[in-house]
Amino acid sequence: MSTIEAEVDALRSEALEALTQADGEAAREAWRAEWLGRKDGRLTLRLRALKDAPPESRAALGKSLNELKATLEAELEARRDSARAAALSADAALDVTLPGRPQSLGRLHPVTQTMNDCIAAFAEMGFRVFEGPEVEWSRYNFDAVRIPDDHPARDMWDTIWIDTLIEGERQILLRTHTSPNQIRVMEQTEPPVRVIVPGKCYRQEATDATHEWMLTQIEGLAVDEGVRMSDLKGTLYAFARRLFGEDRRIIFHHSYFPFVEPGVEMAIDCFLCRAGGSDCRTCHDTGWIEILGAGMVHPEIIENAGYDSSRYTGFAFGVGIERVAMLRWGIEDIRHFYQNDLRFLRQF
Numbered sequence: 001m002s003t004i005e006a007e008v009d010a011l012r013s014e015a016l017e018a019l020t021q022a023d024g025e026a027a028r029e030a031w032r033a034e035w036l037g038r039k040d041g042r043l044t045l046r047l048r049a050l051k052d053a054p055p056e057s058r059a060a061l062g063k064s065l066n067e068l069k070a071t072l073e074a075e076l077e078a079r080r081d082s083a084r085a086a087a088l089s090a091d092a093a094l095d096v097t098l099p100g101r102p103q104s105l106g107r108l109h110p111v112t113q114t115m116n117d118c119i120a121a122f123a124e125m126g127f128r129v130f131e132g133p134e135v136e137w138s139r140y141n142f143d144a145v146r147i148p149d150d151h152p153a154r155d156m157w158d159t160i161w162i163d164t165l166i167e168g169e170r171q172i173l174l175r176t177h178t179s180p181n182q183i184r185v186m187e188q189t190e191p192p193v194r195v196i197v198p199g200k201c202y203r204q205e206a207t208d209a210t211h212e213w214m215l216t217q218i219e220g221l222a223v224d225e226g227v228r229m230s231d232l233k234g235t236l237y238a239f240a241r242r243l244f245g246e247d248r249r250i251i252f253h254h255s256y257f258p259f260v261e262p263g264v265e266m267a268i269d270c271f272l273c274r275a276g277g278s279d280c281r282t283c284h285d286t287g288w289i290e291i292l293g294a295g296m297v298h299p300e301i302i303e304n305a306g307y308d309s310s311r312y313t314g315f316a317f318g319v320g321i322e323r324v325a326m327l328r329w330g331i332e333d334i335r336h337f338y339q340n341d342l343r344f345l346r347q348f
């Protein structure tokens, strides 16, 4: 072994031995300063002294010292890497074998879920979805559906008006029902018509277990040659069976809406008292919960739309979606839906 090799070997052994003893990052840093420090590291000084070496051995010595420097740097980095890996696996929070933490996922509001299911039920029967404005002209909300200014039926929907006068009159309101869309649809299309119009409606209501001031409806409208009351009943039975199951009892009562003739209301047996009706605050002891109004479209409305009422007939309905959701899940008070109580909402 040449003297150069012997010297470099000795340096290597000493440095590497010292590195094995350097426990912890502070010790490793001290080792780095001692051997590789830029100003007075032992190897750095040795390299700097190369210029004083005899010219014939300078190149070989320089090569060996530079190789030693690379070895020491690599060894230091390797020690640091394995120290970091050991620290990571010692940290329990990063134990990769632990099961993942579940993300808390959001979900659709129960009224939205019910709305989607209702839309799907009607879509399967060939109804297309149309949308109309929530802020509506009074002429669409009332006049066009045969509810003139002085008609007592206006009392049925105590209205939230927009505070803007047009020609000295209030003409803009929050729609009280989705029925104005019967007119909007017929204005835009020729028969045959088969649409549903989902959306929010607003009423100046004293709220109770089955009444909210904001409610969601789906309007349905079918107009064609030969549409009959039996088509209306068949459609609504199919809808109710799909949403509530075969065993649920359904009842039709006669009712009055100015835009249909004849008019009906459809109700489902109360989920609390099952149409037993004793002290039931949900159905007010009637045994039934009304979910929709419906009927055969009044011929005057067919004519106003520019359709020939001697050729075309139609049916329409307006379903209350919160009521459907209540009946599906046995929710005894409609006001739960919009109180934003997560204990309630997380159940769906």
Ligand code: FA5
Binding pocket: 176, 177, 178, 179, 203, 205, 210, 211, 212, 213, 214, 215, 216, 217, 257, 260, 263, 290, 291, 292, 293, 294, 295, 316, 317, 318, 319, 320, 321, 322, 323, 334
């Ligand atoms: C109407 O709104 C008519 N436009 C329905 C209609 C359409 C009849 C087409 C004929 C032809 P009514 O006010 O009854 O009717 O409301 C319809 C449904 O909306 C009710 O059966 C009920 O399910 C729901 N609903 C009405 N008022 C409220 C309320 N304040 N809170 C929650 N749901 C309500």
